[in-house]
Structures are given as C-alpha cells and as structure tokens.
Amino acid sequence: MSNMTVETVSKTDIVDNSADQHKNRIQVSNTKKPLFFYVNLAKRYIQQHNEVELSALGMAITTVVTISEILKNTGFATDKKVSTSTVGMKDETKGRMVQKARIEIVLGKSDKFDALMSANEKPAPEANGKKEESKK
Template identity: 75%
Template sequence: MSSDTAAASQSGGDAQQQKAAGGNRIQVSSSKKPLFFYVNLAKRYMQQHGDVELSALGLAISTVVTIAEILKNNGLAVEKKIRTSTVEINDEMRGRSLQKAKIEIVLGKTDNFDELMAAAAGEAAVGDGEEQT
C-alpha cells in the first residue's frame, strides 16, 4: 500500500470513527479484557443503538470474529457489514512503519433480540432469588 493509499484509508477511517462516535464502536484488544466483557458490551450497545461496530487489528481479529459468532449463534445479532483493510502503523521502537490487517464487523439486532434479552434477564433474576433463599 502506498503512503497515498494509507493516507486515504486513514482519512476514511477517521470519517468512520466520527460516524461511529455515537458510542456504538468497540475496539477490541486480544489481551486487555476477557472475551465475554466484549460480548456483554456489544449486547448493551445493540440495546442502546440498534447496532454495534466491532473493530480490531492484527491478532485481535480472531477475537472479534468469535464475539460476532457468539452473538449470531445465540440469535441476538445479524451481520450488516464486514470490512477488511490494511493499515500502516508506525513502530517507534524499530523506527519504521508496519502493515497490520484490520477488520470491522457491523452487527444489528435480530427481530427477537429484545425478547431474548428480557428472557435472559428474567432467568438471571430467578437465579439470584434462588441463591438468596
């Protein structure tokens, strides 16, 4: 990728980030948080905004794919869009730029998302009640 292409993709990425600045973008790291932290955060964002954008670079891509598959397999989400690209990252320690793979997956709520979430909340409330007796 030429530096012109990198600059163009960066400016496009900035526009996407501004569009997603409404609070429905999750940038996933492969090592900072547990998998289900991101799954639960994505559920909350879908409740609030109707959809969520999961984004990751490099080794975290498999984590984003796993999160999306968990939500889809549980009947909570449908894929709206998947984008892949390559971004240039400046490695200050080595004094050169690196190219990293990037993925962005946009998920939307399924028609029965609210019912499934209400049922899960009801089960959690019943479970909490049984533990306290």
C-alpha cells in the same frame, strides 16, 4: 442468505483515533479485557443504538470474529457489514511503518433481541428447588 455486505479494501491509513470516534464502535484488544466483557458490551450497544461496530487490528481480529459469532449464534445479532483493510502504523520498537490487518464487523439487532434480553434479566430460579418467600 443474509443482507450482509462483505468489503475487502487494501489501503494504507494513518490511524487517527480523534477523528475516528463512533458512539457504537468497540475497538477490541485481545490483551485488555476478557472475551465476555466485549460480548456484554456489544449487547448494550445494540440495545442502545440498534447496531454495533466491532473493530480490531492484527491478532485481535480473531477475538472480534469470535465475539461476532457468539452474538449471532445465540440469536442476539445479525451481520450487516464486514470489511477488511490494511493500516499503516509506526512500529514503536523498530521506528518504521508496518502494515497491520484491520477488520470491522457491523452487527444489527436481531428480531429476537428484545425477548432474549428480557429472558436474561429474569432472576435465576433457586438451586435447591424451593421458592423464596416474599417478605412483608
């Protein structure tokens, strides 16, 4: 069993992005960027900070879980913390407060991370099986 903590909180917050900036936090949207953009960005954050926090609201929660599972299943990351909560937000169209689900997953650098990253940075062998001659 891993050293992961799971925390479920039911609370109402007003989202204040100015006070909520973290160097290693990725706020995931399921409409703005492709899935592997976030996977690769998370790898870079883990490389720089030894951990990454993935955060999402509502329908983007499934995207965060998928990103997390890809990073864990490929050996790049391990679970550190998972927390869920509800956030009160003003609905632009209806003009009233609505509750949205929020998830935050903190992933840490795995023991195999550096070896996997260096393996990924090596150039792929030629498809036709011939070695490329070095130019002098």
